[in-house]
Amino acid sequence: MTHPTGQVTLVGAGPGAPELLTLKAIKAIQMATVLLVDDLVSDDVVAFASPGARIVHVGKRGGCKSTPQAFIQKLMVMAAREGENVVRLKGGDPFIFGRGGEEVEHLQAAGIHVSVVNGITSGLAAVTSLNVPLTHREHAHGVVFVTGHAKPGDDGTDWQLLASTAHSAKLTLVIYMGISGVQRIQNELLYGLPASTPVALIERATLPEQRHTVTTLGQLHATVVRNGIQSPAVMVVGDVVRGMAAAAHSEPGARQAS
Numbered sequence: 286m287t288h289p290t291g292q293v294t295l296v297g298a299g300p301g302a303p304e305l306l307t308l309k310a311i312k313a314i315q316m317a318t319v320l321l322v323d324d325l326v327s328d329d330v331v332a333f334a335s336p337g338a339r340i341v342h343v344g345k346r347g348g349c350k351s352t353p354q355a356f357i358q359k360l361m362v363m364a365a366r367e368g369e370n371v372v373r374l375k376g377g378d379p380f381i382f383g384r385g386g387e388e389v390e391h392l393q394a395a396g397i398h399v400s401v402v403n404g405i406t407s408g409l410a411a412v413t414s415l416n417v418p419l420t421h422r423e424h425a426h427g428v429v430f431v432t433g434h435a436k437p438g439d440d441g442t443d444w445q446l447l448a449s450t451a452h453s454a455k456l457t458l459v460i461y462m463g464i465s466g467v468q469r470i471q472n473e474l475l476y477g478l479p480a481s482t483p484v485a486l487i488e489r490a491t492l493p494e495q496r497h498t499v500t501t502l503g504q505l506h507a508t509v510v511r512n513g514i515q516s517p518a519v520m521v522v523g524d525v526v527r528g529m530a531a532a533a534h535s536e537p538g539a540r541q542a543s
């Protein structure tokens with residue numbers, strides 16, 4: 286449905302591989318007259334845009350370090366008020382660490398019609414690409430998606446509490462944006478989880494350059510350094526990861542970090 290005053294759709298672009306887009310996402314991208322594209326969205330996804338659409342890269346590729354959130358929000362409101370059909374294309378799912386919630390609130394407060402299309406979040410796609418589940422009747426009763434990077438001025442995650450909860454409640458931890466703070470995350474998780482807890486590190490999941498490695502919590506920081514693991518990467522902590530190396534060997538597309 287189109288709106289006379291324009292509208293904004295937050296669209297999850299998935300983890301990278303264009304095959305993982307939903308049909309609804311493709312349709313929204315094709316119908317957009319303006320696309321605001323985040324850094325982690327691959328060019329193959331942007332390629333679904335109509336030839337006449339205006340494409341604005343609002344991440345590091347846009348020229349500056351990264352476009353301030355307030356500016357992006359202003360841009361969306363302005364374009365919608367001009368009657369544009371705006372698609373805000375975000376990596377993974379817009380509501381998992383994508384600041385999608387803040388954008389919806391801002392647009393609604395400005396009286397702009399907004400809708401959201403889910404995408405496959407990278408933390409889920411990363412282990413799935415290696416045939417590993419996030420929950421398992423024997424190993425994990427639930428899963429926690431958690432950020433390793435708090436907003437400035439925020440104390441961030443209570444890793445010690447999270448570790449002991451994960452241990453007693455058998456929860457898998459999927460840590461986003463954790464690579465730069467990996468040493469601290471390791472130290473704090475060790476308060477509640479054994480050093481032998483398996484951890485998978487998956488870099489650039491579902492893209493041709495995907496790499497992964499399996500280590501233990503006790504060796505986590507050393508493994509990140511040794512293998513030069515870089516963002517974007519997710520860390521998956523918990524018993525579901527046991528046996529992952531074996532599973533990975535039957536996965537021709539996956540490269541094991543040495």
Ligand code: SAH
Pocket residue numbers: 300301325375376377378379380381382383405406407408411460461462463487488489490491492516517518519
């Ligand atoms: N909304 C996104 C997450 C945005 S936060 C989603 O649902 O996936 C950015 C973080 O996501 C990165 O620091 C990294 O931890 C993770 N990430 C995004 N794309 C990734 C990919 N292809 N492989 C591994 N991690 C990825």
